[in-house]
Amino acid sequence: MILTSTFTTGLRRTLPALALAAAGLALTGCVVAPAYPVGDVVYAPSAPPPLQAEMVPIAPSPVHVWINGYWGWGGGRYAWTPGYWAVPPRPGYVWHPRRWDHGPRGWQQRGGRWGPR
Numbered sequence: 001m002i003l004t005s006t007f008t009t010g011l012r013r014t015l016p017a018l019a020l021a022a023a024g025l026a027l028t029g030c031v032v033a034p035a036y037p038v039g040d041v042v043y044a045p046s047a048p049p050p051l052q053a054e055m056v057p058i059a060p061s062p063v064h065v066w067i068n069g070y071w072g073w074g075g076g077r078y079a080w081t082p083g084y085w086a087v088p089p090r091p092g093y094v095w096h097p098r099r100w101d102h103g104p105r106g107w108q109q110r111g112g113r114w115g116p117r
Contacts, residue, residue, distance in 0.1 A: 043107065
């Protein structure tokens with residue numbers, strides 16, 4: 001009886017530590033490649049997929065500008081964001097699309113923006 005209660009007490013004390021160690025070992029192989037946002041720039045470890053072809057619907061008005069879809073990086077993977085129509089913030093402004101450039105930290109996404117021609 002004394003042997004059983006000593007064993008049970010010891011097991012109660014070591015079981016949480018063993019479970020934590022097992023979880024740590026199991027998660028050691030899990031690697032999520034994060035995005036590294038620095039200002040408008042996002043870094044990804046691999047090149048983006050080719051752009052997807054999109055069906056461009058009819059413009060809602062003559063002043064609307066089509067903004068192409070793009071591959072964004074987040075959660076350790078690329079995700080497609082579809083294109084849409086938008087109105088320039090002021091006359092004479094055009095949309096400068098997002099782009100991916102290869103650099104020393106990986107692939108850099110430079111955000112799209114409105115700007116003068």
